[in-house]
Amino acid sequence: MAAPGGAVQDLCEEATCSICLECFRDPVIIPECGHNFCRSCLIQCWEKSEGEASCPLCREIIQHRNLIPNRPLANVVEILGAEKVSLPGEKGAERKGRVCGKHQEPLKLFCQEDKSPICVVCDRSKEHKSHEVIPLEEALQEYKDQISSCLDNVRKEREKILEFKADAEKESQDLLKQTGAEREKMVAEFRRLHQFLEEQEKRILAQMAEVEKEIAAKREEHLARLSRELSSLDSLIREMEEKLQEPASELLQDIGSSMQRSQEKENLEDPPVAFPPPLKWRIWDFGDMNLFLEGVMKQFKDTLDSGLQLHQENVTLDPDTANPWLSLSEDQKSVRRGKVFKYLPNNPERFDTYGYVLGCEGFTSGRHFWEVIVGGEEGWAVGVARKSVKRKGKFCFDTREGIWGLGKWGGGYELSSPHEFPLPSEEPKRIRVTLNFEGRRVSFYDADTAVLLYTFSAASFSRETLQPFFYVSADGHLTIS
Numbered sequence: 254m255a256a257p258g259g260a261v262q263d264l265c266e267e268a269t270c271s272i273c274l275e276c277f278r279d280p281v282i283i284p285e286c287g288h289n290f291c292r293s294c295l296i297q298c299w300e301k302s303e304g305e306a307s308c309p310l311c312r313e314i315i316q317h318r319n320l321i322p323n324r325p326l327a328n329v330v331e332i333l334g335a336e337k338v339s340l341p342g343e344k345g346a347e348r349k350g351r352v353c354g355k356h357q358e359p360l361k362l363f364c365q366e367d368k369s370p371i372c373v374v375c376d377r378s379k380e381h382k383s384h385e386v387i388p389l390e391e392a393l394q395e396y397k398d399q400i401s402s403c404l405d406n407v408r409k410e411r412e413k414i415l416e417f418k419a420d421a422e423k424e425s426q427d428l429l430k431q432t433g434a435e436r437e438k439m440v441a442e443f444r445r446l447h448q449f450l451e452e453q454e455k456r457i458l459a460q461m462a463e464v465e466k467e468i469a470a471k472r473e474e475h476l477a478r479l480s481r482e483l484s485s486l487d488s489l490i491r492e493m494e495e496k497l498q499e500p501a502s503e504l505l506q507d508i509g510s511s512m513q514r515s516q517e518k519e520n521l522e523d524p525p526v527a528f529p530p531p532l533k534w535r536i537w538d539f540g541d542m543n544l545f546l547e548g549v550m551k552q553f554k555d556t557l558d559s560g561l562q563l564h565q566e567n568v569t570l571d572p573d574t575a576n577p578w579l580s581l582s583e584d585q586k587s588v589r590r591g592k593v594f595k596y597l598p599n600n601p602e603r604f605d606t607y608g609y610v611l612g613c614e615g616f617t618s619g620r621h622f623w624e625v626i627v628g629g630e631e632g633w634a635v636g637v638a639r640k641s642v643k644r645k646g647k648f649c650f651d652t653r654e655g656i657w658g659l660g661k662w663g664g665g666y667e668l669s670s671p672h673e674f675p676l677p678s679e680e681p682k683r684i685r686v687t688l689n690f691e692g693r694r695v696s697f698y699d700a701d702t703a704v705l706l707y708t709f710s711a712a713s714f715s716r717e718t719l720q721p722f723f724y725v726s727a728d729g730h731l732t733i734s
Contacts, residue, residue, distance in 0.1 A: 268330050270294055271310055274354050277330050281320040286313045289323050296320075363392030420711035428692060563687065568612045568623040568721050568733050573602045574644070575610040579725065585613075588723060589730040590632075604644050608729070612721030615640060622687040623721060624700045624734045627661070632729030634660025635686055636669065637695055638722035639714070650724075657695040657709045658722055659684070662729075674707060681706065683734060688719065700734075 268276050272294035279292040288310045290298075299306045299318070306315040351360055358372035366384040376386050569585040580591040588610055599605065612623075616637075625635045634650065636658025648654050650669050658669045666674045683700040696708040723731055 264329065265333065268326070268333060271354060272298060274352070276333075277323075277326060280323040280326045280330070282323045282326075283308055283313075283315060284319065284321060285315055286311050289326055292320060292322075361389050362386050363389050365392075424693065424711050431691065563620045563622055566614055566621045566623045566721075568614055570723065570733070571602075571611050571613045571720075573600060574604060576604045576606075576608050579608055579610055581610070587730070587732040588725055590725050590727045602644060606645070606647055608725050610723050611638060611642075612723070615718040615720050616688060616690055617716070617718050618690050620687070620689045620692075622685055624683055624685045625723070626683050626732040626734050628682055628730065630728055630730060631661040631664070632726035633662070633731055634658045634667070634669075634722070634724035635684055635697075635731070636722045637686070637688055637719045640718040640720055642722075652709065652712070655717075656722060657712055658724070659697045659707060660724060662726060668707060670709070677704065677706060686721070690714065690719070 270277050270280075270289075270291045272290055275291075277289065277291055280289050281292045281295060282289050283295075286308045288308050290309065295309070298309050306318055307313060308315065352358065353360055353372035353375060356372050356374040358374050360370035360372055362371050362373065362376050363369070364371050364375075364381055364384050364386055367381070370389055370392075371381060371386070375381050570581050570588055572581055572585065575581055575588070577595045577597050578591055579588050581588050590608055597603065604610070627633050627635070636656060638657070639655035642655045650656060650658065650660070650667070652670050654669075656669045659674070660667045660669075666676065668674050677699065679699070679702065681699040681701070684706070685698040685700040687696045687698065688694075689696075693712045693714055694708055694710050695712055697706040698704065699706060725731055
């Protein structure tokens, strides 16, 4: 490769873009000042500029962004390349970024103020005179350490996200499996209920058909008897009418026998109706069936409730766990920080350092919720805690201590985890705490607007009893609604 010297060296310098420090690619000229740049370099420079467009070299304001191709300069670059002259940018990384574009001196220093490499001439200039300058190698090592630290943090965050993703996938699979099992159970219950109703329908309809046949037979028998009586009466009527038309001698003849037959017909009792009493067996049978159906439906509803329904709990505060600075209401529904320390028995259940108190209720399964009025104040926290949570000495408001909670103090909201809590659009006055034991979730809602505030998912309950958890400071006051 030919080594440029003298005029060729000057020609190479003229063929270099002052922005990218490489040979021109599609060179253009600015009409106002006559300086040349790569088209892409100049466009990018103007896009980054917040004010008016100007020449990157002389700072002259550009009135019209008309870029004129510099074809002679492009031809020079092409000829130099054809002659195999070493052009700027062809030595790769060894040259790029190692020579000051302004003074053509090696970049051996680093300006802490401008965050950029400079040469020794730049260091002596007014531009960097008051700036803190260190050797380039020191800056390189310092920023390598910072980048390595950031890289480690980013990798850890990536691992956390992957872990959260795996937990969410596992939780969704568990919920789908639980829902599938409940669906199969419901389908089996409905199928059994359908089968029972079909069997009862067939049995009742068969019995009713038998009764209908019996009623029809009795009706035919009774109507036949009445028809015979009507025929006998019709004959007697005709006979008596004819008797009235006879002369006296004939009418009185055998008059005793005719009157006797007439009196016998008059003295006949009303014919009894011998229909079967179907109402009796119907009431008894349907009563039995109704009782059975009520039992089936109650069992079916209990199955539904136990698996899917969210139960509202009547939570009360446990005075045996309350910190001595706390004051509980008589109904054990409200708690506030008192002004006097109460000398209470230091039993193992009592919190002795922080203003904590637990609910009396314990949960080992199912889905539950309760609501707490917090008002617009701060200095409070609500949630759930393991029954084995630490009671004595100092410990953190943290899920690792067995506390899943949301609170407000110091002018902001806090979670018992390192995650950030997104500020709600409106200050919640009443918070609903929901616990899904099998789903391993604890959620917090604005009870007035039903807006979800936060959810702890894939919580490590370890199948241990969980209890409602409350905290109040000097400014706090909580009421279980």
